[in-house]
Amino acid sequence: MSDALSEHDKGLHLRGVKAGYGETVVIEGIDFDLKPGATLAVLGRNGVGKTTLLATIMGHTARHGGHIHFDGADISTYPIYRRSAIGLALVPQEREIFRSLTVEENLIVAARPGRWTLARVYEFFPSLASRRRNRGDQLSGGEQQMLAIGRALMGNPTCLLMDEPMEGLAPVIVDAVLAGLDRLKREDDLAMILVEQHARLALEFAQDCIALDRGRIVHRGPSRALLDAPHLLADLVGVGGGDRKA
Amino acid sequence: MSATGLQTIALCKNFGALKVSNNIDFRLQAGARHALIGPNGAGKTTFVNLVTGVLRPSSGQLLLDGDDITALPQAQRVKRGLVRTFQITALFRKLCVLENVVLAISERDGIGGDFLRPAGWHRAAIEEAYDILEVMGLAEDALRPITELAYGRQRMVEIALALALKPSVLLLDEPAAGVPESESVTIIEAIERLPERIAVLFIEHDMELVFRVAQRITVLVQGAVLVEGTPAEIAADPRVREVYLGEGRH
Amino acid sequence: MVSGKLLFALASVATLGSVTTASAQTIKIGWVNSYSGFLAQAGDQMEKGLNLYVKLHSKDLPPGVKVEFVRRDDTGAPEVGKRVAQELITRERVQMLMGVVASPVAAAIAPLTAEAKIPFVITNAGGVAIPRISPYVTRFSFTLWQTALPIGTWSVKQGWKRGFSAVADFIPGHDAEGAFIKGFTDAGGQMLGSVRFPPASADYAPFMQRIKDAKPDVAFVWVPAGPAATAIMKAIKDLGLREAGINIVSAHDLLPDEELPNIGAFGADIVTAGNYSTTGVRPANTAFLKAWDEEYKGKAIPNFTSVAAWDAAHAIFELIKTTKGKFTGDEAMKFFAAWKDPNSPRGPISIDPATRDMIQDIYIRRSEMKNGKLVNTDIETIKAVKDPWKELNPPK
């Protein structure tokens, strides 16, 4: 089946996706494609629907319209656990570590056979290895973040969704996490979507970017281009009244 | 009456070792239009909960019109004119729009505990509620249950409910959250039409709304006030840019 | 006065009506039993006794006369029993009420019969004061004073001077406790203490442990026949009460015949006082057991409740035969007051006209293993025992 997939079908494709919570619609008319191994930054201020977008791909929200395809399959109606099984993984904003499980159990419980093993995750995040017997609720913010990423990797995904992984971390830790992500990008053929409020961090990391406002995509293009246009960037994600209704 | 509507002095809230609100000194002038902004997790909602009495502060003081209300329960603060709306619509969903507002007026006028007379006999409250619906442009839906309303209309009922309590200080928690663009204009207009005597503090991510309505802006970061100023000052402040754009990595 | 006359006239019309249809006459009897609830097992015993008699003897009824039993479940709860009895009287227009396992249920029903003026024939409930509630109550079973008082007296005679009692906390339990203490202390024994536990209790070990820790010579233990009895026997065994030198005595409810196989060897060597045991050697009993085994194919064992139902059915059938099925409540009560049956499976029985309770022989039995089976063996017979409580407490 997967052999027959054309290059075009592989990866993640959203078409006209409209979704929200209950009857509320938060995002609307979302289209984009993410090729295997590609990286995408999602920008936008608070409350514009970035988290909802990731949640929708993972199946957490109520879908009101549109379709999501992943590696050739229409996964729009898949239950959450099946989306995980076919290669999607989410690092949620609140980390959502299983607090009554130890670090090691948090990893094992998500394990699926593949290149990512317990040993490799520990090698990747050495500080987790030293705390493997600690319970999820006994970790610092940075460790929790690494654990959330490690847990996602244990499922051996082909597409990793990350929701503000630097949020609330001390600068030193931000650097450590970023270093890890960079290494992931270099060493692993993993497609990644990074939602980030610190726009420059995200743009430096990802090849392409989209920006959301009020649930719609208001900008898309290569990250480089946006980094080179600080006024446009400030307009998209910064603070200011602006008459950007044009 | 002091010119200050609402004031917090060194307000702190800790959850265990976690400081969610850190020494917040804040003033909301009577009749002001004041916005509170900040990235996710900055402690905005905690601040609202502290001010309205859902949470008790770990330390610090809260003044309303110069009186200390730190120890007052939620209901008492409402009686003194400190009223809020909710980020996630919190209405009486199975009841009709009119009844939602009548409930609020009944509580304000202290007839909510009357179990002898039918609610329909309190004609003045119903008339007043209908007045508010007319002002908010909700009258045509007066007898429809909330569940049948579009989300944008529900957000309007949120504000109508708060207005019914005749607030002197009104906290709007993301009044336009989750509303499609087509409907948000109505909400912004409704906020602009709010009576001038009411001091309005709104927590909002929608910068268009913030800069269109607010006279002053306070930026909250990691539980503490980063900066306060006019919209122009805030837009030009490098620290704010740093917070929002992630410039100048450490 | 006028209305009274009118009623009388209406009543005579009604009677006339019944005379004209006498050729195909049906006598309706309301049968109140515990089909569910904590006394369902005793109810089952009672049901089997009645059914067996009715099956064997319906043919003996006068031609054209039929007996219809309208059955209702009291669930062991007095209020339910009272309601179904009321419905039987008002809705089904029964001529007689019969049955009832639980004393509280019988006590709740009894006042109705005084108002309706219909006989109430009790086949189990042993609460001692129940016949005093209504003149229309008569009882074919026993009172706990008939069984518990003699065992108290007998215990002291064995040289057991220090006693303890443990009973279920409801009417019959209180009767049993009072009777045993009366018999025991009158004969010179000394009570070390007593406990009452909830009638529907689940686990008896803590109560039995308390007896064990008190170290009496003899413990009187009473619970209603059925599951509670087996459970309590098990607790006695598990805690090693007898190994600790404590003798166990009781009324027959503790070791009903049908529970003996369930109890098994560890129920041996307990002394109980009762009005019937299957091992009793009497021609009437042999015939009864034979009929029983044929009907229930060895799957069931009769006990004193079955026999009481059997005896009561016998008396009622004789009443119908004698009156050809036409009797008023008062006539029926007069008939029962003079009832004597020298050949009941339990021995000679009669109704005491003064108290409307049974006069019957009480057997002191010891449980023992015979041919691998636990049985109650009569070791002493006390002839023609009247209810001692009614003699000690004459009506005011």
Added chain:
Amino acid sequence: MADIFSSIISVGFHGLALAMVLYLISVGLSVTMGLMGFINLAHGAFAMLGGYLMTWLMSRYDVPFGLALAGAVIGVVLISVILERLLYRRFYGGDELDQVLMTMGLIFITIASVTYIWGPVTQPMRPPAALSGQIDLGFRSFPTYRTFLIVCGAILVTLLWLALERTRFGAQVRAAVDNLRMAQTIGINTSRLFAATFALGSGLAALGGGLGAEILPITTFYALENLVYFLIVVAVGGLGSIRGPFVAALLVGISDTAFKYIAPEFGAFFIYALTMVLLLWFPRGLFGRT
């Protein structure tokens, strides 16, 4: 003094035996309530069925004690899986009143069914000869079966802890109790996990019902009469917890026995009073989540 000491030992011993039975039966209820938010009032019916099946196998077909117990557990697990698929799963996350109505209905159906099949008679539990009588532990003798029950219970509790603390399945269950949506997000098929947990909980209840037939006699109204005790253990222990119900069962078992020993006329009054105070103090139970 010796008397008091002896009484304390008596109460502790019988309380421990009762606690084991209560725990085995209630732990499944606690986990399913914590995991699926389902108020399963009919949980006791599985324990009752376990008791019925075991005593029936033993008395009708002379199956040995251990085998009969295993057969009963397997039977109950099968029944529970069918019920879960047919009925329970429709109501996960639904209105709690619907859950109350349905499970009360199930209790009624079970009461009538067991009366129909096995009659209104309490089922006799006859442990094998080796487990009858008294066992001398040196300083004093104890009823053998109850000693066996306590040992058995302790082993089962340990096994259960190991299963939940040391296996991947256990980690999945705990993960799902912690955070249902995140558990799905990492690929746990929670629907299947629910069914498995439900079956495990029912099986444990059957085990408790069978082993504990001596302490909680197998009668038709078992599921209703003991319901309050099971609910107390769950509520006091804290929903979704494994440890909580154990501590609660110990508390209820021992104090209930003590109160019965000291003041039997009051029945379960003090247990209820204790429950009330504990729940006011710890509204989420001793080990509940905040």
Added chain:
Amino acid sequence: MSHLTPSADRRAADIAAFSRRHRFHWFEALPWLIAVAAYFMFPNYLALGSQILAIILFALSVDLVLGYAGIVTLGHAAFFGVGAYTAGILAANGWGEPISGLLAAAVAAACIGLASGWIILRTTGLTLLMQTLVVAAMLYELANKAYRFTGGADGLQGMSVWPIFGTFRFDMFGNTAYFYCLVVLFFGWLVVRNTVNSSFGRSLTGIRENVGRMHAIGAPVAQRRLVVYALSAALAGIAGALTAQTAQFVGLNVLNLERSGTILVMLIIGGIGRLYGAFIGVPLYMIAQDRFAEADPTYWYFWIGLAMVFIVVFLRGGIFGVVERLLARSRKQ
């Protein structure tokens, strides 16, 4: 303004419709007409009939706390039982006047409601459910222990209830009892109806729908819940007293878990929070139970249980919910 402003006519019509909602509808007369008709049609079933009427009042009291104030209780038998024992003990000890007995029962039950509510209403969810259950269970054990007053497990024997107004004697056929229960139920219903339609009642609905918002509009939520709990307790107490007086007997089961559970079941079958669920669910359940019990005294539980599972699977929201959905559908077409 972008919105259409409805005309003054529309305003007047809306306000009139809204403020007239508490007025009586013709269908509200139905239960009473049926109850009177039943008296003439089923003269042999009056004992059952009066029990049904008393239990409807009990169900109404539960509907008030559960359906309107959103307090899930598995222990309302506590108040039913306190009422029954109050009236019963009075009648067994020389004061058999029925109406003052009812009032005494109401007062006693309301006091217990206030006292227990003050303690337990601060909890929520399963904990509250357990607390209500435990309160009832404690009263059960106390009633059992207070043998001298209550008769314990034997039930309270020897009640003697005087004729109503010294004229109408409680007869064995239940004629008096039936009308007595009917009249008391009618007044009880008026009280409940008036309460739920009052501002207080509407604020209860608000509490059920959204507690957080009620706090935010300044309502004294805890106080409202306590008041309605006590009021409901008083009504449940009257229902218990009615049962005691008409049956002239009180047993421990007025306080047991099965009673708390089945009243909930009856109400859910009828439909909660609708004021009339009690009038449908209670007769349905009790008549079914009576019929099943007669046809099959041993196994009636089976059919009742099956009906309950059937209702919850196929008739969500109870009978009243189904009727409402059907009405809504026919209106749309």
